Amino acid sequence: MLGRGFRDIAFRGKGIVKGSFCGEALVTREPISFLGGVDPSTGAVVERGHELMGKILARRALILPHGKGSTVGSYVLYSLAKRGLAPKAIVTVKTDLMILTGCAISGIPLLSEVPREVLDVVVCGDVVEIDAYRGILRVLSKQE
Template identity: 45%
Template structure:
């Protein structure tokens, strides 16, 4: 892990869904399926095989490699936003259409292709800001 000291870090990335979101980080090195993997009424990961099982995304910034599964996952993300259980922002290493479409429909700030390997740098619970207007992640 790199050591940054007390100085804030800014990482460039590609904007997928515009907006700004801030919150504690929830990290997984495994892709996530929203359909059948996340309960939209609570925001909790319900896929028993996923490392985030039992954890809530509500109000958090999530960092995942990408998504997987059915295109209905886009609607699950939209439903989470309507239910108030959605993440504050999404960071994908490499976005795919399912999560990108869901984030856009739901108005959730989303970025991908960070200029640095964030899985090797960022840790659960650290405070993170996603600026999906300027294409920057700050922590």
């Protein structure tokens, strides 16, 4: 974390797929599998028992520890992105090949190797700014 002032919570990571986004955050402590775990026709999380079960990924920044499951998940991410159903940006604590590949072939900005605390500090509904050129995530406004 760079600073703790209310308006100035920021995390540094590595911009893996360049790009930027400003908008609502969707945060989970559980890894996601895009193959089987996300409905390719709606972009909703459908893995039974998952924290984000039923949540829509579209239009948000998805913040998670890392991906899991088959590398075919990369193709699912691509397919979602083409229909406007994929997250607008993805932030991970650890890099994994499935999410990296999916983001690269779909042009989704990916910020990776962000400190794990991000999962405690940022909550669903916070407004964040993700700059994957410089490798920074900034929290612009907190959910009350």
